[in-house]
Amino acid sequence: MNTWWLAVIVLGVVSVGIGFVWLIAKVSSLQGGSPDRPGDIDSATRKDIEHIFNDEFRSELKNRGRLHFEKIIGENAMFLQQDLRLTTSQLNDYMKEEITAKLQEEFAKYEQSIMDAKQLAIDSITKTNAAVEEQRRTLSTQLEKEIAVEKDRIIKEFEENTAAIINHYLLEAIGDQIDLSDQLEYILSGIEANKQAIVEDIKSGS
Amino acid sequence: MAPKDPGGRVLELPVQVISPADVHRLSRELESLEDFLAQSAIRDPGSRMKLPSSTKLLDELAAANSFNFLRDGDRQKARTFLESLSKYAPVVHISFASDPSANFMSKLTTRLRATIHPQLLITVGLEPNIAAGCILRTPNRQFDLSLRRALVGHENSLINLLKAQAGVNAA
Numbered sequence: 001m002n003t004w005w006l007a008v009i010v011l012g013v014v015s016v017g018i019g020f021v022w023l024i025a026k027v028s029s030l031q032g033g034s035p036d037r038p039g040d041i042d043s044a045t046r047k048d049i050e051h052i053f054n055d056e057f058r059s060e061l062k063n064r065g066r067l068h069f070e071k072i073i074g075e076n077a078m079f080l081q082q083d084l085r086l087t088t089s090q091l092n093d094y095m096k097e098e099i100t101a102k103l104q105e106e107f108a109k110y111e112q113s114i115m116d117a118k119q120l121a122i123d124s125i126t127k128t129n130a131a132v133e134e135q136r137r138t139l140s141t142q143l144e145k146e147i148a149v150e151k152d153r154i155i156k157e158f159e160e161n162t163a164a165i166i167n168h169y170l171l172e173a174i175g176d177q178i179d180l181s182d183q184l185e186y187i188l189s190g191i192e193a194n195k196q197a198i199v200e201d202i203k204s205g206s
Numbered sequence: 207m208a209p210k211d212p213g214g215r216v217l218e219l220p221v222q223v224i225s226p227a228d229v230h231r232l233s234r235e236l237e238s239l240e241d242f243l244a245q246s247a248i249r250d251p252g253s254r255m256k257l258p259s260s261t262k263l264l265d266e267l268a269a270a271n272s273f274n275f276l277r278d279g280d281r282q283k284a285r286t287f288l289e290s291l292s293k294y295a296p297v298v299h300i301s302f303a304s305d306p307s308a309n310f311m312s313k314l315t316t317r318l319r320a321t322i323h324p325q326l327l328i329t330v331g332l333e334p335n336i337a338a339g340c341i342l343r344t345p346n347r348q349f350d351l352s353l354r355r356a357l358v359g360h361e362n363s364l365i366n367l368l369k370a371q372a373g374v375n376a377a
Contacts, residue, residue: 162368163361171337171354178338178353180306187340188317190351194342199322201344202296 002090009083016076020069027065030058216324217287219295220266221316225329226297228263233288235264239275240285296323299343301331303352 030053158165191198223229242258249255260268260275267273271287273280298318306314311330319326333341336352343349357364 159365159369163358163364166364167354167357167361170357171335174337178303180302180304181310183338183340184310184313186338187314187351188321190339190349191318191342192321194349194351195321197347198298198342198344198349201347202298202323202326204346 002087002094005083005087005090009080009087012076012083013080016072019072023065023069027062030061217283218270219291219319219325220263220270221312221319222263222266224311224315224327226292226295226327227329229288229291229295229327231261232263232267233285233292235261236275236281236285236288239264240281243276243281291325291327295325295327297327297329297345298322299329299331301333301336301341301343303332303334303336303338303340305332306330 223232238258239260246255264275267284268275268280271284273284275281275284300314311328315326315328318328333352336350336354339352339354339356341348341350341352
């Protein structure tokens with residue numbers, strides 16, 4: 001619509017220009033005159049014409065034409081100025097609307113991009129969380145298995161070494177508490193039990 | 207082979223003489239006495255001289271075998287007997303958890319000489335980690351008669367008892 005208005009304004013200016021040119025041409029033709037008939041009539045007529053349309057008259061016409069032209073020019077300029085103001089205002093509105101629409105569109109795109117990025121990030125985080133959770137589950141299972149294996153190993157080792165531990169504890173606990181004199185019969189009974197081997201070894205050694 | 211005197215009598219080793227070190231100590235003491243008596247024989251008559259005091263071990267040896275060490279023949283017998291002991295007497299090494307008393311060693315020596323060999327000599331060692339009992343070493347073998355060995359020997363019984371007790375507790 002604004003383009004149409006601009007075209008109308010340009011057409012108005014061009015028509016005013018054409019009118020102005022036509023007026024100048026008319027005035028020039030009036031000033032110059034043209035011989036109608038040969039002879040006296042022509043010369044008399046020319047004289048009358050020159051008498052009627054003398055320089056003053058022509059000057060008066062020029063002034064009138066100039067004033068009229070200035071008036072037309074002024075009016076057209078006023079119209080043009082109004083049109084220009086209107087056009088400028090409309091252009092401003094148009095630009096505002098266009099810019100606002102463009103900005104809104106860009107903002108919408110931007111917002112959409114942000115939403116897409118956000119969604120991507122959420123998807124990525126969700127996938128990462130799922131992977132971490134899976135890894136945690138795997139590790140937890142593996143850890144439980146290893147703990148169970150280690151527990152079995154410790155229990156087995158404890159069972160295997162229990163006797164040694166208790167022996168060591170007993171030796172540490174009662175080692176200093178048994179009087180050697182009380183052990184005499186125990187020692188002698190042990191020697192008596194190995195008497196044959198001891199005697200044989202002494203005989204073979206000596 | 208047990209040392210004998212020229213008459214065929216088996217000489218007796220006092221129970222106080224326990225280790226080869228005691229035998230060597232007796233030999234040195236006997237040599238000292240021999241030297242003293244030899245010196246006294248060549249001294250001027252009437253000069254004063256101090257008799258060497260004999261140890262309890264030497265007195266016991268003399269008493270056990272009815273020796274009179276003023277007699278040359280008895281000293282010779284004793285010296286031969288001690289030399290024979292040093293060379294041929296069987297020696298066993300016994301380790302205890304703590305240092306044994308003299309009374310304990312006397313009883314042990316008496317029983318061992320009655321059981322194993324009449325001239326048995328004993329060297330004593332210390333092995334605190336056996337807790338109780340002893341470790342006896344003959345020239346070629348070792349007899350672990352300690353409480354540690356006894357406990358190790360009964361480990362299976364202990365484990366079975368523990369497992370049985372664990373089963374009772376679980377039930």
